[in-house]
Amino acid sequence: xxNIFLFxxxxxxxxxxxxxxxxxxxxxxRYNRFHEAAFMGVASEVTGRINERYNNVDHYFKLRKxxxxxxxxxxxxxxxxxxxxxxxxxxxxxxxDSIRVDSLLKFQKYHYMEAMVVGGFVTTQxxxxxxxxxxxxxxxxxxxxxxxxxxxxxxxxxxxxxATVMSVLSRQFRVxxxxxxxxxxxIVGWDGESTQYVQMRNVPKSxxxxxxxxVMTSELSSIFPANIMVGTVDTFQTDPSSNFYTLKLKTSTNxxxxxxxxxxxxxxxxxxxxxxxxxxxxxx
Amino acid sequence: xxxxxxxxxxxxxxILVQVFILHKIPxxxxxxxxxxxxxxxxxxxxxxxxxxLMVIAFVFGLTxxxxxxTPGLHAAPCVLIAYVRxxxxxxxxxxxxxxxxxxxxSIHSMGWxxxxxxxxxLTLLHHSxxxxxxxxQFKESFFYFVGKVLAxxxxxMVLILVTELLFYRKxxxxxxxx
Numbered sequence: 001x002x003n004i005f006l007f008x009x010x011x012x013x014x015x016x017x018x019x020x021x022x023x024x025x026x027x028x029x030r031y032n033r034f035h036e037a038a039f040m041g042v043a044s045e046v047t048g049r050i051n052e053r054y055n056n057v058d059h060y061f062k063l064r065k066x067x068x069x070x071x072x073x074x075x076x077x078x079x080x081x082x083x084x085x086x087x088x089x090x091x092x093x094x095x096x097d098s099i100r101v102d103s104l105l106k107f108q109k110y111h112y113m114e115a116m117v118v119g120g121f122v123t124t125q126x127x128x129x130x131x132x133x134x135x136x137x138x139x140x141x142x143x144x145x146x147x148x149x150x151x152x153x154x155x156x157x158x159x160x161x162x163a164t165v166m167s168v169l170s171r172q173f174r175v176x177x178x179x180x181x182x183x184x185x186x187i188v189g190w191d192g193e194s195t196q197y198v199q200m201r202n203v204p205k206s207x208x209x210x211x212x213x214x215v216m217t218s219e220l221s222s223i224f225p226a227n228i229m230v231g232t233v234d235t236f237q238t239d240p241s242s243n244f245y246t247l248k249l250k251t252s253t254n255x256x257x258x259x260x261x262x263x264x265x266x267x268x269x270x271x272x273x274x275x276x277x278x279x280x281x282x283x284x
Numbered sequence: 285x286x287x288x289x290x291x292x293x294x295x296x297x298x299i300l301v302q303v304f305i306l307h308k309i310p311x312x313x314x315x316x317x318x319x320x321x322x323x324x325x326x327x328x329x330x331x332x333x334x335x336x337l338m339v340i341a342f343v344f345g346l347t348x349x350x351x352x353x354t355p356g357l358h359a360a361p362c363v364l365i366a367y368v369r370x371x372x373x374x375x376x377x378x379x380x381x382x383x384x385x386x387x388x389x390s391i392h393s394m395g396w397x398x399x400x401x402x403x404x405x406l407t408l409l410h411h412s413x414x415x416x417x418x419x420x421q422f423k424e425s426f427f428y429f430v431g432k433v434l435a436x437x438x439x440x441m442v443l444i445l446v447t448e449l450l451f452y453r454k455x456x457x458x459x460x461x462x
Contacts, residue, residue, distance in 0.1 A: 013334045017367040020342050043350035054304050121307040125418055128353035164353055193314050202425050280364030
């Protein structure tokens with residue numbers, strides 16, 4: 001017993017060093033696997049407040065750009081109003097092919113909330129945004145985050161008034177997407193190289209792909225609504241050893257100037273997940 | 285200004301500079317990540333015991349981690365360089381003189397060459413460990429590891445040189461009376 005105490009005292013610094021290393025690595029790996037970090041709730045309240053202060057200043061430098069983007073989005077949405085379309089022939093009548101919106105509300109699958117980006121960076125291999133909306137305002141983990149021009153990321157952590165969003169420019173981020181022309185699906189992820197390009201894998205070589213083709217989120221992505229812009233095809237590599245293309249996509253969102261985003265809640269996600277879990281159980 | 289207050293201000297300043305200036309710079313290349321925050325650990329006084337040095341480094345690294353959303357990734361390399369620093373200092377300078385008569389490592393107290401070597405070795409250690417942790421997660425090639433360590437070390441050394449020239453710390457000569 002005495003020897004153990006002597007040993008501990010003799011090597012206290014080294015043992016303490018090992019203990020701190022283990023603690024740090026435990027934080028890291030636990031976070032990478034489950035995205036739940038110790039004290040993250042408290043910490044993101046504090047870092048969120050500081051980020052907000054910084055953003056109060058930084059905000060003004062990007063205002064012009066984000067106004068332009070928002071105006072363009074409004075234009076796109078206004079173009080889709082029924083009132084804009086009137087054929088010359090009065091015998092033709094435009095009818096919206098569904099029931100009125102009021103009676104549709106209970107079927108609404110995706111709910112949108114607007115949020116302001118108060119912090120974020122694109123310099124590392126796992127990039128995050130901090131948005132000024134948290135659990136008190138209804139943000140939950142695993143909600144989709146989209147911008148006016150396309151997908152932005154996924155909520156990974158929430159505190160009372162802030163939420164951390166893992167951006168598309170993170171090595172762990174994956175989303176199911178499709179080529180709009182052929183409907184062929186693939187998985188979009190980031191290879192860490194350039195902040196303007198993401199990669200789309202698992203697209204069969206039988207697909208006809210051209211430069212400039214649009215890629216949007218597919219119906220299979222459970223957290224993202226379908227048909228949200230991801231990017232356009234820039235180049236594609238034909239690897240002879242594989243039956244699949246790796247497409248290089250130019251992202252539609254400029255990740256360094258994102259200012260306002262929408263947090264999307266899929267109200268039927270829970271039901272879908274329960275069913276999928278139950279199915280998995282029966283297969284075992 | 286007391287040492288404690290000075291170091292508390294430095295703590296905040298290094299974190300804020302790292303998060304709000306260096307991490308806002310558009311990336312030049314994926315290998316080049318400008319890090320300077322760990323200079324705080326190098327600048328801590330000689331008189332702090334090794335245990336406390338590691339505790340401070342851990343808290344410091346973790347603070348940065350919470351800002352960057354990667355808990356533990358920077359804390360681990362910070363603890364490593366805090367653990368190694370006293371060994372290196374003992375090796376590079378004579379025991380009796382500097383460590384007892386000066387407050388903390390600097391060009392003024394250690395001389396250009398020993399201080400430069402201290403900073404270089406700790407920077408290299410810090411970046412190697414940091415990039416190794418990243419490298420393990422992403423299953424990249426070995427070239428990624430070597431390239432990123434070397435490029436980041438080079439950038440960090442330039443940044444540290446500029447910082448040392450801008451904020452030249454003239455260490456007070458400690459006397460027994462103090």
